[in-house]
Structures are given as structure tokens and as C-alpha cells.
Amino acid sequence: MKILMDERGKKYLLKEDREFQTDLGIIKKEQMERATIGDEVITHLGKKYKIIKPTVNDFIDLMDRRCSILIQKDIGVVLAHTGLGAGDRVIDAGTGAGAIALNFGNVVGEKGKVFSYEIREDFAQVAKKNIDDFGITNIEIKNKDIKQGIDEEEIDLVFLDLPKPFEIFEDVYKNLRLGGWLAVYAPYIQQAEISYKISKKVGFSDIKILETLEREMEVRPQGTRPKTRMVGHSGYLIFSRKL
Amino acid sequence: MKILMDERGKKYLLKEDREFQTDLGIIKKEQMERATIGDEVITHLGKKYKIIKPTVNDFIDLMDRRCSILIQKDIGVVLAHTGLGAGDRVIDAGTGAGAIALNFGNVVGEKGKVFSYEIREDFAQVAKKNIDDFGITNIEIKNKDIKQGIDEEEIDLVFLDLPKPFEIFEDVYKNLRLGGWLAVYAPYIQQAEISYKISKKVGFSDIKILETLEREMEVRPQGTRPKTRMVGHSGYLIFSRKL
Amino acid sequence: MKILMDERGKKYLLKEDREFQTDLGIIKKEQMERATIGDEVITHLGKKYKIIKPTVNDFIDLMDRRCSILIQKDIGVVLAHTGLGAGDRVIDAGTGAGAIALNFGNVVGEKGKVFSYEIREDFAQVAKKNIDDFGITNIEIKNKDIKQGIDEEEIDLVFLDLPKPFEIFEDVYKNLRLGGWLAVYAPYIQQAEISYKISKKVGFSDIKILETLEREMEVRPQGTRPKTRMVGHSGYLIFSRKL
Amino acid sequence: MKILMDERGKKYLLKEDREFQTDLGIIKKEQMERATIGDEVITHLGKKYKIIKPTVNDFIDLMDRRCSILIQKDIGVVLAHTGLGAGDRVIDAGTGAGAIALNFGNVVGEKGKVFSYEIREDFAQVAKKNIDDFGITNIEIKNKDIKQGIDEEEIDLVFLDLPKPFEIFEDVYKNLRLGGWLAVYAPYIQQAEISYKISKKVGFSDIKILETLEREMEVRPQGTRPKTRMVGHSGYLIFSRKL
Numbered sequence: 015m016k017i018l019m020d021e022r023g024k025k026y027l028l029k030e031d032r033e034f035q036t037d038l039g040i041i042k043k044e045q046m047e048r049a050t051i052g053d054e055v056i057t058h059l060g061k062k063y064k065i066i067k068p069t070v071n072d073f074i075d076l077m078d079r080r081c082s083i084l085i086q087k088d089i090g091v092v093l094a095h096t097g098l099g100a101g102d103r104v105i106d107a108g109t110g111a112g113a114i115a116l117n118f119g120n121v122v123g124e125k126g127k128v129f130s131y132e133i134r135e136d137f138a139q140v141a142k143k144n145i146d147d148f149g150i151t152n153i154e155i156k157n158k159d160i161k162q163g164i165d166e167e168e169i170d171l172v173f174l175d176l177p178k179p180f181e182i183f184e185d186v187y188k189n190l191r192l193g194g195w196l197a198v199y200a201p202y203i204q205q206a207e208i209s210y211k212i213s214k215k216v217g218f219s220d221i222k223i224l225e226t227l228e229r230e231m232e233v234r235p236q237g238t239r240p241k242t243r244m245v246g247h248s249g250y251l252i253f254s255r256k257l
Numbered sequence: 258m259k260i261l262m263d264e265r266g267k268k269y270l271l272k273e274d275r276e277f278q279t280d281l282g283i284i285k286k287e288q289m290e291r292a293t294i295g296d297e298v299i300t301h302l303g304k305k306y307k308i309i310k311p312t313v314n315d316f317i318d319l320m321d322r323r324c325s326i327l328i329q330k331d332i333g334v335v336l337a338h339t340g341l342g343a344g345d346r347v348i349d350a351g352t353g354a355g356a357i358a359l360n361f362g363n364v365v366g367e368k369g370k371v372f373s374y375e376i377r378e379d380f381a382q383v384a385k386k387n388i389d390d391f392g393i394t395n396i397e398i399k400n401k402d403i404k405q406g407i408d409e410e411e412i413d414l415v416f417l418d419l420p421k422p423f424e425i426f427e428d429v430y431k432n433l434r435l436g437g438w439l440a441v442y443a444p445y446i447q448q449a450e451i452s453y454k455i456s457k458k459v460g461f462s463d464i465k466i467l468e469t470l471e472r473e474m475e476v477r478p479q480g481t482r483p484k485t486r487m488v489g490h491s492g493y494l495i496f497s498r499k500l
Numbered sequence: 501m502k503i504l505m506d507e508r509g510k511k512y513l514l515k516e517d518r519e520f521q522t523d524l525g526i527i528k529k530e531q532m533e534r535a536t537i538g539d540e541v542i543t544h545l546g547k548k549y550k551i552i553k554p555t556v557n558d559f560i561d562l563m564d565r566r567c568s569i570l571i572q573k574d575i576g577v578v579l580a581h582t583g584l585g586a587g588d589r590v591i592d593a594g595t596g597a598g599a600i601a602l603n604f605g606n607v608v609g610e611k612g613k614v615f616s617y618e619i620r621e622d623f624a625q626v627a628k629k630n631i632d633d634f635g636i637t638n639i640e641i642k643n644k645d646i647k648q649g650i651d652e653e654e655i656d657l658v659f660l661d662l663p664k665p666f667e668i669f670e671d672v673y674k675n676l677r678l679g680g681w682l683a684v685y686a687p688y689i690q691q692a693e694i695s696y697k698i699s700k701k702v703g704f705s706d707i708k709i710l711e712t713l714e715r716e717m718e719v720r721p722q723g724t725r726p727k728t729r730m731v732g733h734s735g736y737l738i739f740s741r742k743l
Numbered sequence: 744m745k746i747l748m749d750e751r752g753k754k755y756l757l758k759e760d761r762e763f764q765t766d767l768g769i770i771k772k773e774q775m776e777r778a779t780i781g782d783e784v785i786t787h788l789g790k791k792y793k794i795i796k797p798t799v800n801d802f803i804d805l806m807d808r809r810c811s812i813l814i815q816k817d818i819g820v821v822l823a824h825t826g827l828g829a830g831d832r833v834i835d836a837g838t839g840a841g842a843i844a845l846n847f848g849n850v851v852g853e854k855g856k857v858f859s860y861e862i863r864e865d866f867a868q869v870a871k872k873n874i875d876d877f878g879i880t881n882i883e884i885k886n887k888d889i890k891q892g893i894d895e896e897e898i899d900l901v902f903l904d905l906p907k908p909f910e911i912f913e914d915v916y917k918n919l920r921l922g923g924w925l926a927v928y929a930p931y932i933q934q935a936e937i938s939y940k941i942s943k944k945v946g947f948s949d950i951k952i953l954e955t956l957e958r959e960m961e962v963r964p965q966g967t968r969p970k971t972r973m974v975g976h977s978g979y980l981i982f983s984r985k986l
Contacts, residue, residue, distance in 0.1 A: 019500060023462060052435055066436040066500070069340030069413075087469060090333030093364075097312030100343045100366025121336075123343025123366040170312075192295055193309040202966025203474075203481060203689055210476045219266060223474035226330060227956070229975050231446075231466035231493065233453045237931025238446060244975030246958050247968055250474065257262060257309070445723025446932055470713070472732050480688025487732030489715050490725055505986060509948060538921055552922040552986070555826030555899075573955060576819030579850075583798030586829045586852025607822075609829025609852040656798075678781055679795040689960075689967060696962045705752060709960035712816060717932075717952035717979065719939045724932060736960065743748060743793070 015149045016051055017072055018063045027076050027147065028065065038063075070120040070148070074113050077144045081137060083113035084175065084199060085248050087228040092173060093121060095224070095253050096195040100126060102170035105189070107131035107160040112141030112153070114173060119145070119153040128153040131160040164189045175199040180212040183254075187216050190256040198252040206250040218254035225250050258392045259294055260311045260319070263304065270319050270390065271308065281306075313363040313391070317356050320387045324380060326356035327418065327442060328491050330471040335416060336364065338467070338496050339438040343369060345413035348432075350374035350403040355384030355396070357416060362388070362396040371396040374403040407432045418442040423455040426497075430459050433499040441495040449493040461497035468493050501635045502537060503558055504549045513562050513633065514551065524549075556606040556634070560599050563630045567623060569599035570661065570685060571734050573714040578659060579607060581710070581739055582681040586612060588656035591675070593617035593646040598627030598639070600659060605631070605639040614639040617646040650675045661685040666698040669740075673702050676742040684738040692736040704740035711736050744878045745780055746801055747792045756805050756876065757794065767792075799849040799877070803842050806873045810866060812842035813904065813928060814977050816957040821902060822850065824953070824982050825924040829855060831899035834918070836860035836889040841870030841882070843902060848874070848882040857882040860889040893918045904928040909941040912983075916945050919985040927981040935979040947983035954979050 016028040020038055028034075028049065034041040039057025049055050053065045066072075074083065098104070100123040106114050109132035118128045130153060132138040138157035145153050156165075161182055164172075168191045174182070179198045186196050196218065200206045206223050213221045230241045259271040263281055271277075271292065277284040282300025292298050296308045309315075317326065341347070343366040349357055352375035362371045373396060375381040381400035388396050399408075404425055407415075411434045417425075422441045429439050439461065443449045449466050456464045473484045502514040506524055514520075514535065520527040525543025535541050539551045552558075560569065584590070586609040592600050595618035604614045616639060618624040624643035631639050642651075647668055650658075654677045660668070665684045672682050682704065686692045692709050699707045716727045745757040749767055757763075757778065763770040768786025778784050782794045795801075803812065827833070829852040835843055838861030847857045859882060861867040867886035874882050885894075890911055893901075897920045903911075908927045915925050925947065929935045935952050942950045959970045 023500065064435060064500070067434070069436065069438075070342055071338075071340035072436075086337040087334065090335075090337030091330065091471070092333075093336045094329040094333030094360075095314075097314035097360075097363065099313055099363035100369070117337075117340075120340065120342035121364050123368065125366065126343070191310070192307060193312065193315075195312075202963075202968050204966040206474065207476055207481050223476070225472055225474065227470040227472075228334070229468055229470075231449065231468065233450055233466070234931075237933040238450050239931050239978075240976035242974065242976055244973060246970045246973030248971075249968075257266065257307070445720075445725050447723040477688075480690040482688050482735075483733035485731065485733055487730060489727045489730030491728075492725075509986065550921065550986070553920070555922065555924075556828055557824075557826035558922075572823040573820065576821075576823030577816065577957070578819075579822045580815040580819030580846075581800075583800035583846075583849065585799055585849035586855070603823075603826075606826065606828035607850050609854065611852065612829070677796070678793060679798065679801070681798075692960065693962055693967050709962070711958055711960065713956040713958075714820070715954055715956075717935065717954065719936055719952070724936050743752065743795070 015068055017066050017068045019066055020063055025076060070116050073148050074116060078140050079111045080140060081110040087226050088248055088251060089117050091224060091226055091251050092197050096171050096197060098171055102126045104128045104171045105166060105169050106173040108133060108176060109141045109155055110137055112144045115153050116148060119150045124152060126152055129156060129166050131156050131158055133159045169194055171195050173197045180209050183212050183216045187256055192256060194256050196254045199249050201249040206252050209252040213254035219257040220255040222253045223250050258311055260309050260315055261306045262309055263306055313359050316391050317359060321383050322354045323383060324353040330469050331491055331494060332360050334467060334469055334494050335440050339414050339440060341414055345369045347371045347414045348412050349416040351419060352384045352398055353380055355387045358396050359391060362393045367395060369395055372399060372409050374399050374401055376402045412437055414438050416440045423452050426455050426459045430499055435499060437499050439497045442492050444492040449495050452495040456497035462500040463498040465496045466493050501554055503552050503554045505552055506549055556602050559634050560602060564626050565597045566626060567596040573712050574734055574737060575603050577710060577712055577737050578683050582657050582683060584657055588612045590614045590657045591652060591655050592659040593662060595627045595641055596623055598630045601639050602634060605636045610638060612638055615642060615652050617642050617644055619645045655680055657681050659683045666695050669698050669702045673742055678742060680742050682740045685735050687735040692738050695738040699740035705743040706741040708739045709736050744797055746795050746797045748795055749792055754805060799845050802877050803845060807869050808840045809869060810839040816955050817977055817980060818846050820953060820955055820980050821926050825900050825926060827900055831855045833857045833900045834898050835902040837905060838870045838884055839866055841873045844882050845877060848879045853881060855881055858885060858895050860885050860887055862888045898923055900924050902926045909938050912941050912945045916985055921985060923985050925983045928978050930978040935981050938981040942983035948986040949984040951982045952979050
């Protein structure tokens with residue numbers, strides 16, 4: 015995977031098999047094929063494009079994202095709280111366009127594995143294409159209702175973004191490794207509460223409901239201050255551990 | 258690395274080469290040697306201990322931590338904002354007891370590498386021991402002042418937790434790969450401002466100062482509510498990208 | 501009402517009818533009687549005390565406060581959101597030690613009136629004494645269960661800090677003036693939700709649930725930053741208007 | 744002062760000396776003259792309007808507001824932290840359209856007084872008209888640069904919303920009563936810092952910099968959650984007391 019970035023900072027996925035046409039001119043198919051990360055390529059109008067190795071975030075920004083995705087601050091909480099690392103085995107449901115699966119796949123690396131369950135065929139197709147485009151091989155998209163059963167065992171992290179996640183907590187508990195984490199994303203407080211209570215009933219430990227507020231600071235000539243507008247809420251994250 | 262957990266949820270690092278004595282009784286050296294993840298071992302008083310594969314967070318909780326460490330919510334912001342992943346090359350300074358290096362090492366995996374600069378020899382020693390204990394081989398502790406120069410090139414992420422991080426931004430810029438990130442932790446707003454301004458001057462793009470507030474929700478019999486006390490501030494995180 | 505403040509900033513209620521003994525020496529009864537606001541009085545050990553006209557907050561800090569009181573940030577939200585002013589008529593329940601009644605009495609002034617309902621006789625007694633001590637005459641403490649009925653009409657603001665405030669919303673609606681406000685303090689989200697729904701059912705308009713987070717900034721020689729600890733939650737405030 | 748409210752909740756200032764034309768029909772001058780608070784008046788198209796006594800907030804929403812005004816959450820912090828009450832004497836600068844003066848005038852009542860300094864004649868004119876329209880007589884708008892000197896003494900609260908408020912802190916100190924408060928509104932952290940430091944130098948006590956975040960909760964059929972968007976920052980409030 016490579017991206018092209020023009021002088022204004024605008025980014026594009028680089029497709030090696032075709033000519034690239036922009037408002038700053040044309041880059042020929044041959045140029046695209048030969049472009050290596052770190053290179054500069056020049057359009058027929060003389061404009062420069064840099065070839066950059068994308069981070070997973072660059073790619074997610076540019077990919078087909080037809081359903082809403084978890085925002086970065088919440089992904090950060092999941093990664094940090096569960097201590098997810100290279101080599102881990104993760105389940106997520108539902109896949110959506112595959113953004114969170116890409117985030118997990120990016121962290122667990124070649125020795126790890128992500129199994130991503132999606133009930134809708136159209137979403138599963140989009141996710142598969144996105145994952146192929148990013149060129150990562152450790153994510154398996156499963157077009158299957160996770161409520162029908164979880165096929166994998168000894169899982170380090172199960173992440174659920176479902177309307178009624180708690181319906182499968184017993185199954186999740188069985189399929190987690192000892193010490194593994196369940197993480198649930200829930201926009202409404204009632205979902206968080208029920209998740210908390212059912213986690214407890216099913217036998218999970220270290221149960222916590224967290225929410226984060228992220229604020230950006232502005233440095234202006236007149237002085238420094240937080241930005242006027244911010245995101246007030248994305249969702250609650252409920253963490254439970256099998257111990 | 259393995260940890261022992263008793264029935265009360267109390268955790269200990271498992272040392273295979275010695276007998277383990279607790280208030281719940283003794284586990285013999287032979288038991289310790291043979292213990293496999295997932296097993297239960299029993300003390301001479303009949304108490305059970307589970308053997309668990311620790312997450313990086315379990316280990317950091319138990320290791321020698323003689324200097325303050327970055328809190329989880331801030332590690333999450335760094336991981337999520339920079340999109341750090343398996344195979345990436347990271348520099349961090351100062352090492353302290355090695356907690357953040359462990360977090361990075363955990364994510365970048367065997368194909369990645371962490372170079373951690375620490376000016377104080379005593380901290381470097383502690384960090385080395387902690388890293389050995391965790392059994393990770395992709396972290397190199399360098400007992401060296403990072404202001405004397407950065408030895409590595411084509412770095413994906415440089416993370417600085419230093420009193421005057423901005424003194425080395427030019428060097429950092431040179432040693433980052435195209436598309437790489439500089440992330441700075443700064444408890445005071447003035448450090449954040451100067452970091453912002455010097456990042457800009459040095460040529461960085463996509464510069465942002467972020468702070469997060471994390472709040473826990475309590476589910477009680479009477480109802481649900483945020484916890485009464487919370488952390489009001491840990492620090493600002495300043496992100497800048499080489500593009 | 502007057503208060504005494506020593507050179508360390510420590511404050512005391514001034515009682516004119518008695519000698520005052522502190523660790524900085526004795527002030528005689530005659531001195532206490534003659535002390536006027538703005539004066540300095542001197543103990544037999546030569547230590548100075550200033551005589552100050554207290555704000556309502558000074559008084560509340562010093563008075564008998566045997567039950568928990570609404571914190572300042574929440575009082576501020578009530579005052580600002582309802583636009584309470586001099587001359588307004590207010591009902592509050594339960595009184596507790598009378599702090600919120602004092603806050604309201606302080607704002608509505610001589611032309612206004614506060615009717616404060618308290619079911620427990622001991623609390624009502626404490627509140628009466630506190631109000632007498634502060635020397636305000638526009639607050640009437642009623643040792644009565646507000647669920648037995650509200651006696652006053654054409655009220656500008658009804659403030660409820662009760663376990664099930666919503667049980668009396670119909671009554672409140674009847675006794676408010678057109679344009680008057682109901683404000684409810686609720687620590688739990690469920691109380692806030694039910695209050696919201698019943699307000700709507702009873703016919704209230706402009707219904708809002710608000711919560712505020714207040715953070716203090718520290719100015720230190722090394723720099724400026726928010727305080728490390730802060731209050732994470734006191735309660736939700738639910739506002740509904742009769743229109 | 745009276746306001747008219749139609750069946751959709753839309754509000755208008757009632758002017759007794761003229762016919763009132765809306766999209767819901769005409770109310771005759773005679774009807775307007777006779778309208779009493781609590782009445783309903785009917786347009787020639789048969790639509791009802793309620794006559795309501797406005798709160799100060801209703802009036803500020805409807806008045807000529809050509810400059811930005813302090814938001815409610817910040818007014819609340821000022822009122823609550825300083826314990827402003829009926830009978831108090833307040834200075835504010837600059838007046839702007841008079842909103843904060845109206846808030847103060849509303850609280851201090853007939854026995855209190857607000858002196859509002861505004862350097863620009865056009866703003867002073869607008870503010871005077873607004874105050875006349877609201878029908879409050881305890882506010883004096885002074886078309887004068889407060890840096891030229893403060894005329895009033897024994898003030899309970901001085902509120903400054905100026906670019907460099909700290910230039911007059913010495914003067915403010917002199918003109919406050921013992922126990923009186925200085926409150927400063929500052930959007931930028933640097934203004935807050937300097938205000939903090941100069942307050943200290945000038946001799947003020949109990950100096951605090953506060954900021955508040957206000958969040959609204961939504962009750963929907965699917966569940967309850969904080970609103971997606973919120974105000975991230977309005978300003979810092981710096982409080983200092985003369986003791």
C-alpha cells in the first residue's frame with residue numbers, strides 16, 4: 015500500500031495498474047508502477063506528488079467507509095486498556111467497513127489474527143475489499159451472525175459494537191483465554207449498564223465503564239486556548255476480563 | 258512471562274527458579290518450574306493459584322516502577338493518533354523504568370524495534386531488567402543523552418517525555434521516515450505551546466495539541482452515575498507529522 | 501452578620517454577646533460588641549483580626565452543616581439557567597441545613613421570598629438557626645412533607661433535591677407562575693431520565709438535563725496546567741419550564 | 744416588561760404603544776395596552792398568544808445583542824463563586840450590549856447597584872436602550888474608559904471582560920470593599936496567567952482560575968446519552984478576593 019500526497023497535503027490511494035488524473039495534472043501508468051515509497055513523481059503539468067507509506071489511519075481516511083466508524087479516541091482506550099499487542103488473537107463484531115478490524119490487524123501483526131464477524135453481506139464485501147487494498151493478511155472477514163456461535167478459541171480480545179452485545183457474553187466468556195478481555199462499545203447508558211450487569215453475572219472480573227472527552231488546544235497569535243467546539247459524546251466503553 | 262493470580266485476584270510475577278511463599282501458603286520450586294499458562298497450582302495449605310499469560314499492563318503493574326509513568330489514557334491517544342502497528346520502528350526518550358518502551362514494544366512486535374534513550378544510568382539499568390523480565394527482545398535501552406544525537410533513521414514514531422523536548426525537533430525531523438510522527442508528552446501548557454511553534458518552524462505538518470479527560474461510570478443498586486473523583490489532568494500530547 | 505478573619509486567613513462567625521478565645525489570644529466581649537465591618541480588633545497577645553461582612557458563601561462555610569450541600573458549580577447552573585433575581589418567589593425541598601435556601605434568599609432579597617420544605621424536624625431546626633444567624637428574613641422554613649401539598653402559588657422557581665422528585669411534578673406545575681422554572685438535582689442518571697419523562701408528561705416545556713465539570717488551573721513557577729484532581733460528578737440538573 | 748409567546752413557543756417583546764403583526768395574525772394596539780401578565784390575547788386570525796413576565800434570560804435572548812455575550816454557564820460560575828446577592832454593589836467593564844449588567848442588576852435588586860463602564864459610545868447607547876426596555880433602574884451605564892479611573896467605592900464585585908484586565912487591578916483593589924471579589928473573564932490562558940500573577944502582586948487573596956464544561960444529556964426512545972456536540976471552551980474565569 016502506498017499513498018500519493020500533493021503539495022497541498024491532499025492524499026490519494028495509489029493504484030499501480032492505472033493512470034492517475036488529478037486537477038494538478040496526469041501521472042502515467044508507468045510512473046505509478048515504478049513509484050517507490052519516499053519518491054517524488056511529477057505530473058505532466060510539473061506538479062510534484064510524494065509517495066508515502068500510509069499508517070492505518072491514512073488508509074481508513076481514504077477507504078470506502080459506508081458505515082460509521084469508531085473514533086480514534088475510543089480505539090485508543092481499547093488498545094491501551096486491554097494492552098493488545100503483536101501476536102494476539104482478536105474477534106470483532108460487527109465488522110462494518112472493517113475499520114476497527116484494520117486497527118486491530120495493524121497492532122497484532124503477522125503472528126496475530128483478527129476474526130471479524132459481519133451479518134450483512136454487503137458490509138462484509140466492502141470490508142474484504144478494504145482489507146485487500148490495505149494489503150494486510152491477518153484479518154478474516156466472516157459473513158456470519160456472531161449470535162450463531164463463535165468458532166475460535168483462546169482469544170485475547172473480543173470487541174463488540176452491536177445493539178445488544180450482552181446476548182452473547184456467555185459465549186464470549188467461553189472463547190476467551192484466561193486473562194483475555196471483552197470490550198464493548200455502547201452509545202447509550204442503558205446498554206452500558208446492562209453490559210456491566212451481565213458481565214458480572216457471567217463471571218467476568220475487573221469490569222469498568224469508561225468514557226473519554228478529547229479536547230484540542232489552539233495556538234493563535236493572541237494566545238492559546240481550547241477549541242470552541244468539541245465532541246461531547248461518542249459512546250461508553252465497557253471492559254470485562256476473564257480471570 | 259507468566260503471572261500467578263490467587264483467589265482474591267492478587268497478582269504476582271512468576272519466577273521459575275525459586276520457591277514461592279505467600280500468606281496463602283508455599284508453592285514449591287518444582288511446581289513453579291512445571292507451571293504452564295492455564296494451569297492451577299496448589300499451595301501446601303490447599304489454596305489455588307492460576308497461571309496466566311500477562312498483558313503488558315499486568316506486567317507494568319507488577320514491575321519495578323521507580324519513576325512516574327504515562328497513564329493509560331495518554332498511551333491510548335498516542336497509539337490511536339499515530340496508528341502505530343506491528344513492524345514499526347520507534348524511538349522514545351527518556352526511558353524511565355521502561356513502561357512506555359514496553360507499551361511500544363508490545364505493539365510493534367518482532368518485526369518492529371524500539372530504541373529507548375535514557376540519560377540516567379540507574380534508570381537505564383532498571384528498564385533493562387524490566388524488559389528482560391517481560392521477555393521481549395525488540396527493545397534496545399540506550400544509556401545516552403538523546404540531545405547528543407539520534408543514531409537511527411527511517412523511524413515511524415518518536416515519543417518524547419523530556420523537560421525541553423523542542424531542543425531536538427530538528428534532529429527528530431531528519432530521522433523520521435516520510436509520514437512518520439513525533440509525539441510529545443508535556444504536563445505544562447507552555448511546553449505544549451513551544452512544542453507547537455517549533456514543530457511548525459522545523460517543517461512538521463498536521464500539528465495538534467490534544468488532552469483527554471477519562472471518567473468512569475458506577476453501576477450501583479440505587480442507579481448509575483459517573484464516579485465522584487477523577488483525574489483532572491495528566492498532560493498535553495502534541496502530535497506533528499513529517500510530510 | 502459579621503466574620504472575624506485572622507492574619508492566616510482563618511475565619512470565624514462573630515458572636516457579639518461573648519468573649520472570643522483563639523490560639524492567637526483573647527478578644528474581650530466589649531471589643532466584640534463594638535466591632536464594626538472594616539475594623540481591626542486586637543487580641544490580648546497583640547494579634548490582629550479583621551471584621552468582614554460575609555458573603556453567603558462565607559457563612560455557609562462556617563455554619564452548622566450536618567448534611568451534604570449542593571456544590572457551588574451546581575448552584576451557579578441553577579441561578580444562571582433560571583435567571584433567578586431579586587423579588588422572585590422560590591420553593592425548595594428538602595431544606596437540609598438550609599444552604600440552598602440561603603443561596604436563594606441571598607439572591608431574591610427583601611422583596612422576594614423563599615419557602616423551604618423539610619420533612620425532618622432536626623434538620624428544620626438546624627436550618628432555622630442557620631438562617632437566624634445569617635440575619636436574613638425572607639426565608640420561611642416549613643417542617644412539612646412537600647408531598648402533602650404545596651401551599652404557595654405563583655412561584656418563580658421550585659428547586660427539588662429529593663429521592664423521587666417526580667412524584668410531585670403535577671403539584672409543582674400548578675403552583676408555578678406562567679414562565680416559572682422547576683429545577684431538580686439528581687445524582688443518578690435514572691432519576692434524571694424519569695424526571696425528564698414525567699416533566700414532559702405533566703406539560704412542562706424547554707426540558708433539559710445538564711451536567712457540568714469544573715476544573716481549576718494551577719499557575720506554578722514551571723508553568724501552568726489544570727489541577728491533577730477534580731470532581732468527576734456531583735449530579736445532574738433537570739430544568740423544566742411552565743409555558 | 745412583558746413578552747408574548749405563541750403556540751409554537753416563539754417569543755416576542757411586547758410593546759404596548761403599537762399594533763403587533765405576526766405570521767399568525769394581528770393584535771390591535773388596544774389589546775396590547777390592556778394585556779396583563781397571565782392573559783391570553785387572540786389575533787384577528789384566532790391564534791392565541793400568552794402574556795408572560797420574562798426572566799432576565801428571556802429578555803437577553805430577545806434584545807439587541809450586537810456584541811458577543813458571556814454564556815450562561817460562566818455567569819453561573821461568577822454568581823455562585825462570589826455569592827453575589829440582593830443589595831450588592833457591582834462594577835462591570837466593558838458593558839457591550841449590557842447583558843452581564845442585566846444579569847447583575849437582576850440579582851442585586853433595588854437596594855443594590857450596577858455601574859457599567861463602556862468605552863465605545865455606540866455600545867453604551869445600545870446598552871442604555873436595552874436596560875430601559877427591561878425596565879430595571881439599578882444599572883448605570885457609564886460611557887467612559889475604566890482605565891481613566893473607577894469612581895465608585897466599597898464595591899462587592901468588579902467583573903472585567905477586557906483584553907488587558909490586569910492593567911487596572913490596583914485600582915480595583917482600592918475600590919473593592921474588604922471581602923469583595925474581582926472576577927475576570929479571559930478566553931486565552933495567557934490572560935488568565937497574567938491576571939493570576941498580577942492579582943497576587945497587588946495583594947489579592949483566594950485567587951483561583953476556573954473553567955467549566957457543560958454537557959447536555961439526551962433522552963431518546965433508544966436510550967439516554969450525552970449530546971454529540973458540546974461547547975469545548977468559552978473562557979477562563981479568574982477570581983481574586985480583597986481580604
